[in-house]
Amino acid sequence: MSQLRPLLSRLGAQAVRLLATRDILERSWHSRSSGSPAAFPSSPGGGSSSYMEAMYLAWLANPQSVHKGSADASWAASMGHPASPALSRLLLASTRRPQSWDSFFQKASQEAPRATPEGRPMPSSPTTNSKLVEDHLAVQSLIRAYQIRGHHVAQLDPLGILDADLDSFVPFDLITTMDKLAFYDLRETDLDKEFQLPTTTFIGGSESTLSLREIIRRLESTYCQHIGLEFMFINDVEQCQWIRQKFETPGVMQFSNEEKRTLLARLVRSMRFEDFLARKWSSEKRFGLEGCEVMIPALKTIIDKSSEMGIENIILGMPHRGRLNVLANVIRKDLEQIFCQFDPKLEAADEGSGDVKYHLGMYHERINRVTNRNITLSLVANPSHLEAVDPVVQGKTKAEQFYRGDAQGRKVMSILVHGDAAFAGQGVVYETFHLSDLPSYTTNGTVHVVVNNQIGFTTDPRMARSSPYPTDVARVVNAPIFHVNADDPEAVIYVCSVAAEWRNTFNKDVVVDLVCYRRRGHNEMDEPMFTQPLMYKQIHRQVPVLKKYADKLISEGTVTLQEFEEEIAKYDRICEEAYGRSKDKKILHIKHWLDSPWPGFFTVDGEPKSMTCPPTGVPEDVLTHIGTVASSVPLEDFKIHTGLSRILRSRAEMAQKQTVDWALAEYMAFGSLLKEGIHVRLSGQDVERGTFSHRHHVLHDQEVDRRTCVPMNHLWPKQAPYTVCNSSLSEYGVLGFELGYAMASPNALVLWEAQFGDFHNTAQCIIDQFISTGQAKWVRHNGIVLLLPHGMEGMGPEHSSARPERFLQMSNDDSDTYPVFTEDFEVSQLYDCNWIVVNCSTPASYFHVLRRQILLPFRKPVRWPRACCRTSHRQQKCSPGVAEEVSGHCL
Numbered sequence: 001m002s003q004l005r006p007l008l009s010r011l012g013a014q015a016v017r018l019l020a021t022r023d024i025l026e027r028s029w030h031s032r033s034s035g036s037p038a039a040f041p042s043s044p045g046g047g048s049s050s051y052m053e054a055m056y057l058a059w060l061a062n063p064q065s066v067h068k069g070s071a072d073a074s075w076a077a078s079m080g081h082p083a084s085p086a087l088s089r090l091l092l093a094s095t096r097r098p099q100s101w102d103s104f105f106q107k108a109s110q111e112a113p114r115a116t117p118e119g120r121p122m123p124s125s126p127t128t129n130s131k132l133v134e135d136h137l138a139v140q141s142l143i144r145a146y147q148i149r150g151h152h153v154a155q156l157d158p159l160g161i162l163d164a165d166l167d168s169f170v171p172f173d174l175i176t177t178m179d180k181l182a183f184y185d186l187r188e189t190d191l192d193k194e195f196q197l198p199t200t201t202f203i204g205g206s207e208s209t210l211s212l213r214e215i216i217r218r219l220e221s222t223y224c225q226h227i228g229l230e231f232m233f234i235n236d237v238e239q240c241q242w243i244r245q246k247f248e249t250p251g252v253m254q255f256s257n258e259e260k261r262t263l264l265a266r267l268v269r270s271m272r273f274e275d276f277l278a279r280k281w282s283s284e285k286r287f288g289l290e291g292c293e294v295m296i297p298a299l300k301t302i303i304d305k306s307s308e309m310g311i312e313n314i315i316l317g318m319p320h321r322g323r324l325n326v327l328a329n330v331i332r333k334d335l336e337q338i339f340c341q342f343d344p345k346l347e348a349a350d351e352g353s354g355d356v357k358y359h360l361g362m363y364h365e366r367i368n369r370v371t372n373r374n375i376t377l378s379l380v381a382n383p384s385h386l387e388a389v390d391p392v393v394q395g396k397t398k399a400e401q402f403y404r405g406d407a408q409g410r411k412v413m414s415i416l417v418h419g420d421a422a423f424a425g426q427g428v429v430y431e432t433f434h435l436s437d438l439p440s441y442t443t444n445g446t447v448h449v450v451v452n453n454q455i456g457f458t459t460d461p462r463m464a465r466s467s468p469y470p471t472d473v474a475r476v477v478n479a480p481i482f483h484v485n486a487d488d489p490e491a492v493i494y495v496c497s498v499a500a501e502w503r504n505t506f507n508k509d510v511v512v513d514l515v516c517y518r519r520r521g522h523n524e525m526d527e528p529m530f531t532q533p534l535m536y537k538q539i540h541r542q543v544p545v546l547k548k549y550a551d552k553l554i555s556e557g558t559v560t561l562q563e564f565e566e567e568i569a570k571y572d573r574i575c576e577e578a579y580g581r582s583k584d585k586k587i588l589h590i591k592h593w594l595d596s597p598w599p600g601f602f603t604v605d606g607e608p609k610s611m612t613c614p615p616t617g618v619p620e621d622v623l624t625h626i627g628t629v630a631s632s633v634p635l636e637d638f639k640i641h642t643g644l645s646r647i648l649r650s651r652a653e654m655a656q657k658q659t660v661d662w663a664l665a666e667y668m669a670f671g672s673l674l675k676e677g678i679h680v681r682l683s684g685q686d687v688e689r690g691t692f693s694h695r696h697h698v699l700h701d702q703e704v705d706r707r708t709c710v711p712m713n714h715l716w717p718k719q720a721p722y723t724v725c726n727s728s729l730s731e732y733g734v735l736g737f738e739l740g741y742a743m744a745s746p747n748a749l750v751l752w753e754a755q756f757g758d759f760h761n762t763a764q765c766i767i768d769q770f771i772s773t774g775q776a777k778w779v780r781h782n783g784i785v786l787l788l789p790h791g792m793e794g795m796g797p798e799h800s801s802a803r804p805e806r807f808l809q810m811s812n813d814d815s816d817t818y819p820v821f822t823e824d825f826e827v828s829q830l831y832d833c834n835w836i837v838v839n840c841s842t843p844a845s846y847f848h849v850l851r852r853q854i855l856l857p858f859r860k861p862v863r864w865p866r867a868c869c870r871t872s873h874r875q876q877k878c879s880p881g882v883a884e885e886v887s888g889h890c891l
Helices: 002-019 024-033 047-061 069-078 085-093 101-111 126-153 178-184 212-223 237-248 257-280 295-308 323-329 335-340 389-404 420-425 427-433 472-477 489-506 533-541 545-555 561-582 620-630 642-657 662-675 732-743 757-771 774-778 804-809 825-832 843-855
Strands: 194-196 209-211 227-230 313-317 362-368 373-379 412-419 446-452 481-485 510-515 659-661 679-684 722-726 748-753 785-787 862-864 875-877
Touching (some): 126 178, 212 227, 257 295, 257 489, 295 323, 295 362, 295 446, 323 335, 323 373, 335 561, 389 412, 420 446, 481 489, 545 561, 620 642, 642 662, 659 662, 659 843, 662 843, 732 748, 732 757, 748 843, 843 862
Parallel strands (some): 679 748, 748 785
Antiparallel strands (some): 659 875
């Protein structure tokens, strides 16, 4: 029996190495114990050594007697040798145990140390054991290197000109040539050796060991072909494992013949739509999608997968490139309405200037043909400022989730399409990303699709960004980034399906980088050869992706040439018929392109139902009740700051004396609207307390960390909810977000307050391109309120003015017209302006202006360049009683 000891000692180490579970502690024990011969971990009674001896003797006598691993523990017990707890745990918990003890003992016997002629064991070589451990560790490091840096050598550029990461550097720890094996102290002779796979990879599928040659091949297939993955910076192990499993599992990217035919049909529609426009209007700017036609099936795949996972409403935002194609083939806008936009002789039936066709939005409810479920799609109108729409989309998405009670984002989601140069260059992208996980701003994950033309207008990407990829900004929120060669449609579709599943599984952002090219210039009238001659020589030689994919499917027998040609002819016929119908149109209807309709608020023609405004006052008892709540703490055992106690006592005294200051007037306006079922949302920097310590809408317990109270939500039993939220230190992004929030419903008062009025100039793009011009360009009403505090209060020239002259200049473009005075002149005058600029002289006026914003039969943005609201600034006596001043009427 003593002659078996060397083998059993060796078996201890082999058992742990071959039967190790996924448990990290047991793997740690293995790495410590496998460096030199060691006994198998034993129970306190020392039974496992005898157990292993008995197993080995039984195997020598009859290998079949120990074949079934699941019966080992009971078999050993019947021999009178109880198995150790450690061994039993390994045998029962392991998901990678050998199929038989026979193969295990054979392998261990081959690696066991030889005996001397006298029967004594030869000393084990520490060098041999160390080399075995080092090789396994080297393979684990090799696998991790591909997971981290494999994307650097992925074949992403369909033109084969540039590396997508702007660098020809090849990471030295990737085995691109055999000599790089030496980095891991491995040799070519090791290529056919079997290595145990770690639990942090799925390349083995059902196999627990692979040869080094096969490991490298599978890693290259996963990480270095047409998909480049960036995800190893994510801190969550579960999320990393999820991505590894989705992409590493062998054979995971398989498509049925029906799925391939659907993909081909979508590519046909995408490409033939652009071809049709090019034939009919060859000299028109349309910002076509040529070179990235795969974006249409990509977006449709995201929508299909999201619908499958329960999404009912999707809000999209995108720049102008490909917008008409998205409207036609994703949103399903009537083709004749699109074609009408190319006719310069048609006059608009709606008031306003209108906008170019590639800026327009759309709202549409339809059946998703893949899932047979209802889906609502909204493409938000966007100006030429490429990324300006990002926070607007997020705000609209947040509002839709709020009104549906969809706190987890299971029913409503957003998709944002970006250009590569704008995604890297526009600061609002960063601002929008930083809203993604804030409690009052999160939309529970967005799918970002980057149309990576590898050029920005005429600027080479090497001159347009300092980061390796245009998508690196997404790393700040731990969003996984999937780069994919846009000339491989199946890879694109798989990546988009995984992206949609990621968003709806983890409720986090994800980026799909479609590395493509731009077949024409910045627009159809532009000549790109001036500045990118070599790139465009290659593009002119480039075979269109539709032909590539059609040839592939025809060669493998999935479709026939006749079926392919019939699909093309079918869509061409659809376009021609729609073109014929468009010729019969006499006028354009801009309201048909509305991205956020308000059913029931306007007439069927989109006009206000009246031109009158009801009184803005409220009963005195309502104001008294609001004043009582505003000066108290509704929660028990809630200790507030002593300084705040003085402020609340002051409010109580004002309510008792029937006087109001700015803060109390605002409180009463909000509270009265909440009673009437109007949701109120106030957002901005430090708005919960107020920049000037005047508001205090959120109370903080002085003894319990993060315990807060919002008295405004304790006014009435069935009141509307009140949201007040401090924003990130952003104006552009946050104002855009609140604008989008206000788009969703007319029955909400949405306010954004600048910390100081002059800070609005950082959000000037939203003010100029969306707020002041939204109705004229897109027939879009919006009731957002901008609060811009300023005043000559010794805070320097910047904070002394919110530049009201700029807002007055943008109020109306017809300043020389003498108005016609009618009975409804006052309200009509408000309707005819781009927005309403108010300068309230009293707190009572402020009260009425806020209430009027909801009571008007239409919605207009309101800009109030108010004085700084310090608590002691002004109190107004309401005499006799509050009813006369605050309960009065204001126009």
